[in-house]
Amino acid sequence: VLSQSSEAQKETGTIDNSTVFTRILDGLLDGYDNRLRPGLGENVTEIKTNIFVTSFGPVSDTEMEYTIDVFFRQSWKDERLCFKGPMEMLPLNNLLASNIWTPDTFFLNGKKSIAHNMTTPNKLLRLKDDGTLLYTMRLTISAECPMQLEDFPMDAHACPLKFGSYAYPISEVVYTWSQEATKSVSVAEDGSRLNQYHLTGQSAGTENIHTSRGQYTVMMAHFYLKRKIGYFVIQTYMPCFMTVILSQVSFWLNRESVPARTVFGVTTVLTMTTLSISARNSLPKVAYATAMDWFIAVCYAFVFSALIEFATVNYFTKRSWAWDGKKLNKNQDFQIIVIQIFHAQF
Numbered sequence: 001v002l003s004q005s006s007e008a009q010k011e012t013g014t015i016d017n018s019t020v021f022t023r024i025l026d027g028l029l030d031g032y033d034n035r036l037r038p039g040l041g042e043n044v045t046e047i048k049t050n051i052f053v054t055s056f057g058p059v060s061d062t063e064m065e066y067t068i069d070v071f072f073r074q075s076w077k078d079e080r081l082c083f084k085g086p087m088e089m090l091p092l093n094n095l096l097a098s099n100i101w102t103p104d105t106f107f108l109n110g111k112k113s114i115a116h117n118m119t120t121p122n123k124l125l126r127l128k129d130d131g132t133l134l135y136t137m138r139l140t141i142s143a144e145c146p147m148q149l150e151d152f153p154m155d156a157h158a159c160p161l162k163f164g165s166y167a168y169p170i171s172e173v174v175y176t177w178s179q180e181a182t183k184s185v186s187v188a189e190d191g192s193r194l195n196q197y198h199l200t201g202q203s204a205g206t207e208n209i210h211t212s213r214g215q216y217t218v219m220m221a222h223f224y225l226k227r228k229i230g231y232f233v234i235q236t237y238m239p240c241f242m243t244v245i246l247s248q249v250s251f252w253l254n255r256e257s258v259p260a261r262t263v264f265g266v267t268t269v270l271t272m273t274t275l276s277i278s279a280r281n282s283l284p285k286v287a288y289a290t291a292m293d294w295f296i297a298v299c300y301a302f303v304f305s306a307l308i309e310f311a312t313v314n315y316f317t318k319r320s321w322a323w324d325g326k327k328l329n330k331n332q333d334f335q336i337i338v339i340q341i342f343h344a345q346f
Contacts, residue, residue: 021090024083034101037172038078038131044171047103048075048178051161051185051221053202054138057193059145059159059225062284065111066145066159066223073136074103075178082131094123102135103173108162108218112142149283152290153232156200161221169214177204177219185221197225236279236292240299243271247306258314265307272300 038045055069078101083090107113115137116122122138145159165173177184181204192199205220250264276296283290289297 020085024085024090025092025096028081028083029099032080032100034099037101037168038076038080045076045168045173047105047165047173047175049073049105049163049175049184049219050178053185053187053191053223055191055193056187056199056223057195057197059194059197061147061149061196061282064145064147064284065142067140067142068161068223069140070138071136072105072139073134073178074105075132075134076103077130077132079131081127081133083127083129085129088129090127090129092125092127094121094125097123097125097135100133104166104168105163106166107141107143108164109144109160110141110163111144114140116140149286149290150288152283152292153227153229154291156224156226158222158224161223162218164216164218168216170208170217171214173217175206175217175219177206181205187223194225196228196231198228200224200226232279232292236275237295239275240272240296243268243275244299244302247303250306250310256317261310261314265303265310268303269300269307272296272303276300 050073052071052073053068054071057067059066081100116139124134124136126134128134141161143159143161145157147155147157149155164175185202185204187199187202201224203222203224205222207218207220209216209218247264247268250261253261253264276293279292279296
């Protein structure tokens with residue numbers, strides 16, 4: 001009997017709590033207009049944000065973009081949603097987000113953004129009794145990363161992620177970081193998905209931009225990348241170095257071995273041409289020379305000079321032979337003339 005009565009009390013308490021929460025939600029949304037921002041005409045709406053990166057990468061050098069998977073958190077205060085109840089924090093269904101005002105945040109340098117919806121929309125909505133809302137979304141973003149490749153492949157880059165309000169100027173909506181800048185952007189320990197880069201760190205900042213529509217707040221997170229050089233040492237630097245050494249072997253061959261020296265020269269030149277083309281395939285078509293381009297150009301000069309040296313030596317060798325032949329013919333003619341004169345006299 002006691003157990004049955006306790007179960008009945010629990011069920012009654014659950015029913016009472018559900019009824020209370022239902023009444024709270026109905027009361028909050030009664031007369032609520034989600035088209036109007038909080039504090040309209042009175043004060044500026046402050047949006048506190050932070051980013052947690054679950055995976056970073058890959059990075060595309062040819063497209064100059066990177067892909068990042070994040071939990072994007074926004075928090076703001078809407079006094080129209082203040083309530084009194086048995087809980088300080090009210091967990092809400094993500095479907096309720098369409099019934100309240102939410103920031104019109106967009107990513108300025110984003111090329112493509114995906115909000116995950118499997119198996120349900122990956123969104124979290126929490127409401128405090130003082131009207132403070134926490135809104136978290138899981139996003140996958142492809143963003144631009146301008147790169148200066150003069151030092152390639154010993155280069156380093158700072159890939160930005162910029163976001164802000166699409167329609168509200170700074171006089172209406174202001175974005176801030178929810179914590180100090182060093183803690184507002186964090187990356188999971190196993191979050192790097194990079195094969196050619198080291199993710200050396202990240203930072204957060206804020207700037208204001210001026211447009212024809214007014215002044216806007218732009219939040220910026222920078223991710224610092226340092227390229228790994230190992231792949232390029234194996235695929236480019238070592239083959240180029242060995243090709244240059246191979247081209248110098250022709251100096252040790254007999255200058256009269258024309259076929260062998262020709263094969264060495266032409267083969268090494270063609271090899272350097274192939275290496276230079278393959279090294280450029282992984283890069284965008286930039287108008288300036290990279291550090292690898294200069295290295296390949298120097299190697300190409302050594303290889304080509306070896307071929308020019310052989311051609312020069314071969315030319316002068318044949319010319320000396322021709323000159324020796326002419327001198328021999330002249331000596332023979334002179335001897336014949338002397339003999340003929342001798343016979344004519346005697």
